[in-house]
Amino acid sequence: MNAQPLLNYINKYISLTEEETLFLISKVTFRKYLKGQYIVQQGDICKKQCFIISGCTKTFYMDAGGQEHIVLFAIEDWWTSDMGSFITQAPADFNVQCIENTELIQITYEDNEEILREIPKLERFFRKIVESAYAASQKRIIRSFSLTAKEQYLFFKEQYPTIEQRVPQYMIASYLGITKEFFSKIKSQLAIEE
Template identity: 70%
Template sequence: MNIEPLLKYMNDYVTLTEEEKDFLVSKVICRKYLKGQYIVQQGDICKYSCFVLSGCTKTFYMDPQGQEHIVMFSIEDWWSSDIGSFINQTPADFNIQCLESTELAMFSYDVIEELYSEIPKLERFFRQVTERGLIASQKRIVRSFSLSAKEQYIYFRNQYPKIDQRIPQYMIASYLGITKEFLSKIKSQLALE
């Protein structure tokens, strides 16, 4: 499997020598998942931090009534993990499921610790990735109570270009916290503008 997208992504944060790249490549696990397969399920321990080489995943919480609440989509060049479960090695709060056939570059907790030790600049890299994720999560919370549903949808479309063709509308509605009927109404309004 080609992990060039991961190396290119990392290069935006840190510069690795050829030896460091070789060591990193020797430690990463590459895996293909089929559409519908789970990477982690609620209650299990999240064993990997995953970089999406190709495909699309959804991260969601299933409430006690069986209602699905989508908190994130991960597409190419995004990370996918239940970060709290991964860092603390405790049961996951979220499910991560593939919405398409998906290829991942995966790092186990122990491997990341080894990478920090062997290539210290990777600790900075993973810290920055985690910080960016935290900031995005906090901004999403603010958007959820400060923007209208229409404004949230426009932001979503800009954040995930062309994803409308990749995932069902009811999932986008779940992510936005609205009904699929309301999402249809918003899309109709935008088409007229």
């Protein structure tokens, strides 16, 4: 089992002892998914938090009319799950699906609690990660209220330049909260402007 990417990621911010590292490794599992497979489905209980080693996922909500609304993309070195379902162990509102073949490290709810209880500096580290995810989410709400779709797209390109290359355009439209047709129009307008 190759936990090295997770350890590298953690060691960028804090240092774990040999013993802590071994304990962490003993609690996590490695898993591969193929493109198209679901990590979590709406209605399931989200049992695991996932750290992506390679690949790409989308987290989306399927509304009553069958339309997908993407909240989040995740790539290498990101965490993904349905946080709401994971923490309450209630049925998920979101789907998490692989949009590339994806390798990841999974941690169950119980193991996560145990790891963080045993290693307080990891608990501290994760608190801070969630704090910044929350802050980013609040900023995203504001952008969706105060920017036009075109402005939001330019922001997205700038903030996630690599994701735009990796995922189909209609998913970017979904992430921006617009239709693929309107997204297409925006892109052609921008192409004319320069």
